[in-house]
Amino acid sequence: MKFNTLVYIETNNNTIEKVSKEIIAHARQCFKDNEICGVVVTDEITTILEQFKNAGLDKLFVIQNPLLKKFNVSAYCDVLSQLINDIKPSVFLMGATANGRELAPRIASKLEIGLTADCTDLQLDENSNLLATRPTYGGKMMATIISKTTPNFATVRQGAFKHKQFDVNNTEVCFYTPEMSCLNLFLSQLEVLKTEIKEPKEDWTESEIIVAGGLGLKSKENFGLIYKFSDLIGAKPAASRAAVELGWASHDIQVGQTGKSVAPKLYIALGISGALQHISGINNAQKIVAINTDNNAPIMNIADFAIQSDAVDVLNNLINKLSN
Numbered sequence: 001m002k003f004n005t006l007v008y009i010e011t012n013n014n015t016i017e018k019v020s021k022e023i024i025a026h027a028r029q030c031f032k033d034n035e036i037c038g039v040v041v042t043d044e045i046t047t048i049l050e051q052f053k054n055a056g057l058d059k060l061f062v063i064q065n066p067l068l069k070k071f072n073v074s075a076y077c078d079v080l081s082q083l084i085n086d087i088k089p090s091v092f093l094m095g096a097t098a099n100g101r102e103l104a105p106r107i108a109s110k111l112e113i114g115l116t117a118d119c120t121d122l123q124l125d126e127n128s129n130l131l132a133t134r135p136t137y138g139g140k141m142m143a144t145i146i147s148k149t150t151p152n153f154a155t156v157r158q159g160a161f162k163h164k165q166f167d168v169n170n171t172e173v174c175f176y177t178p179e180m181s182c183l184n185l186f187l188s189q190l191e192v193l194k195t196e197i198k199e200p201k202e203d204w205t206e207s208e209i210i211v212a213g214g215l216g217l218k219s220k221e222n223f224g225l226i227y228k229f230s231d232l233i234g235a236k237p238a239a240s241r242a243a244v245e246l247g248w249a250s251h252d253i254q255v256g257q258t259g260k261s262v263a264p265k266l267y268i269a270l271g272i273s274g275a276l277q278h279i280s281g282i283n284n285a286q287k288i289v290a291i292n293t294d295n296n297a298p299i300m301n302i303a304d305f306a307i308q309s310d311a312v313d314v315l316n317n318l319i320n321k322l323s324n
Contacts (some may be wrong), residue, residue: 005034006061006089006151007081010097014047018206019158022054026161027093028056029126030043034091037061039083039176042075043069049173056166061087061176071099075180077106082178084111089151091130093122096155104155106215113149120160120261126136130154135257135277140277142257157203159261162284204253207236208265210285212255214278215313216238216271217290223248225315226270232322238262240272256281271311273301 005027010017020038027036039061042048048227052060063079084107085090092107094100096118108115116132120142123131130152148151204210211233213226223243230237239249244269255262257277263284270291272278279302282288290303291311300306307314 004087004089005031005036005091005093006084006087007036007038007057007095008092008100008103009038009040009060010095010099011040011042011048016048016051016055017095017097018163019097019100019137019156021139021163022158023093023095024056025158025164025166026122026156027091028166029164030122031091033128033133034124035059037087037089038067039063039080041068041079043067045173052164052171056164057171059172059174063172063176063178065180067180073099073106076103077110078180079178080108081110083176084151090128091124092151092153097216100155102214108153114147114150115144116154119154119156120257122154122156127156135280142280157261159263159281159284161265170246178247179194179202204236204238205260205262209233209268210234210236210238210262210264210266211268211270212238212240212272213243213270213311214272215242215246216273217243218271218312219249220246220248222315223314225312225319228319229322230313232319235266235268240278242276269299269303270315272299273297274302 007020007023007027009020024036024038035058036056037059038057043066043160045062045064047062068075086161096102097293099290104115114177119132119134121133125131132145132154133142133144211226212231213223226237238253238255241254241258243249244254244279255278257280259281261281265286267282267285268289274297279298288303289305290299290306291309292300293310295308
């Protein structure tokens with residue numbers, strides 16, 4: 001029996017968000033008996049249609065309306081809910097982005113279905129029920145949730161899966177025209193006036209090299225070496241949960257279940273023991289270098305290169321050599 005998986009494809013300035021591509025790639029690889037479909041809400045599909053080549057979709061539903069150019073949670077909830085009711089997918093997925101976190105619970109409420117939020121893994125059981133895994137108890141444990149409503153609905157954390165291109169070039173494009181209420185038509189035309197326009201921050205999770213520090217650095221002053229070393233090698237700094245909780249680093253650069261999931265080419269962990277919640281955030285790193293005084297630390301077992309040494313000494317030596 002063929003089941004349908006529907007992925008909400010989020011766009012920003014006519015560019016598909018990375019997390020949407022990651023979800024499609026995972027569904028294509030792991031949901032073997034599913035037809036992988038996508039839905040995009042846009043004012044003009046021709047500007048982004050080229051980006052769907054090799055994305056891995058069997059079918060793309062397009063909700064196109066000039067009034068839907070800008071994200072509006074009420075209007076988007078309305079049109080997506082109509083599509084879901086009409087095509088009845090067995091699984092519905094979207095990214096746990098800022099817009100996704102606002103939109104998902106509204107859709108779940110409107111359709112009276114369950115929602116598993118901020119997932120880091122998705123699998124199907126033998127009955128094609130969605131097994132959605134997410135952190136719980138502050139990231140100390142992982143819970144796998146089986147939905148009892150249809151569709152099985154989940155949001156996915158960016159970086160949880162790897163993006164991959166496929167040889168699927170014959171994606172069927174279907175235009176869907178929902179009804180739009182007068183209220184939502186009005187809301188869609190509202191402009192949000194901002195008193196200050198800020199440049200978007202660079203997404204450090206996209207860096208090819210990430211240098212992360214943990215409790216083994218012993219102090220906030222020593223943690224500052226992470227920033228110095230990162231600058232010298234053109235990497236981005238990151239921190240373990242323990243380092244963040246001690247106030248050594250901002251939560252914005254925390255890696256792990258309660259922080260960010262990353263997939264760099266090289267991940268250098270200095271003074272990080274590697275608790276479950278941290279290791280789950282670096283599963284997709286291509287190479288891991290771990291430096292720790294404890295050779296039995298969990299991260300040493302998964303590292304491609306494990307160095308038993310004091311992380312502070314190593315950092316100081318590296319910085320001195322690179323600075324001279």
